Amino acid sequence: MPANIRKLVVQIDETRKEMGKTIDPPTRRAVAIAVIDNPYAGKYSESLDELIAIGEELGALLGQKAVKALGIEPGQAQSYGKAAIVGEAGELEHAAAILHPKLGAPLRVAVEKGAALVPSAKKRGTLGTAIDVPLGHKDAAFVRSHFDAVEARVSDAPRANEIVVAVAVTDSGRPLARIGGLQVSEIKGEDGLR
Secondary structure, eight states, X not given: XXXXXXXXXXXXXXXXXXXXXXXXXXXXXXXXXXXXXXXXTTSOOXXXXXXXXXXXXXXXXXXXXXXXXXXXXXXXXXXXXXXXXXXTTSOHHHHHHHHSSSSHHHHHHHHSOOOSOOOEEEEEOOTTOEEEEEEEESSOTTOGGGOXXXXXXXXTOOOTTEEEEEEEEESSOOTTOOSOSSOGGXXXXXXXXX
């Protein structure tokens, strides 16, 4: 059964100056958010298969929307992340069912490749609850310049029986990154780490 989506939100964060220095090109982070009905709200179910399938659907939809919002080709995406906020009538395991078993594969298609694990966060909340979507380089987890986060929030969600699902994609690392570590030019992309 497909996701029952009440609302879609796409946000772009573009940094043009940092510490008085011009960032050229600007660093950009897009967050695509779906507010969905939670089919398991208010009841315990041993099987969470419906949410697992919804996660797969949203990985593709939200990944594509984030890439499109940045105006880039999928292969130009550099980092990604995912997060979910479960309304009061749900449980954290509902967020896990959406985020972990199947959301990653279609997100990787949306950004081309994606050898690294997709960083994630989950929490329970109510209307207007914010969550930081963690970010990491899509092909190499050890690229420190891409360790980041972007906030996702929908003013009227999640309602008690809803889940807010967010996918973030960037076309760069942090502005003015300079703490060393593996550089983008050094990525081998073989093991998801280096």
